[in-house]
Amino acid sequence: MGIEVGGLLGLIWLIIVIWAIVKVAKSSAGGLAKLLWILVLLFFPLIGLIIWFLLGPKG
Template sequence: MGIEVGGLLGLIWLIIVVWAIVKVAKSSAGGLAKLLWILALLFFPLVGLIAWFLFGPKG
C-alpha cells in the first residue's frame, strides 16, 4: 500500500507544479520574470511553489 500512496502523492505533486508553470507562462509578467519563476519551480519545486504562491504574479 505504501508504494501506491507514494506514487499517487508524487503524481499530485507533479500536477501542481505543472499547473503552476502553466499559470506563470500565461501570466502578464515580463519575459525575464517568467523565466526566473519557471526555473525556480523546476529546480526548487517545494520552495519555488511556496514562493510563487506568496510572491508570484497575481491575476
C-alpha cells in the first residue's frame, strides 16, 4: 500500500514541477530569468516551487 501511495504522490509532484517549468518557459520573462527559474525548479523542487509560486513571473 505504501509504495503505491508514494508512487502516486511522486507522479503528481513530477507533473506539478513540469507544469511550473512549462509556465516559466512560456512567460514573458527574459531568457536569463527563465533559465535561472528552471534551474531552481530542477535542483530544488520543493523550495523552488514554493518560491516560484510566491515570486515567479506572473502572467
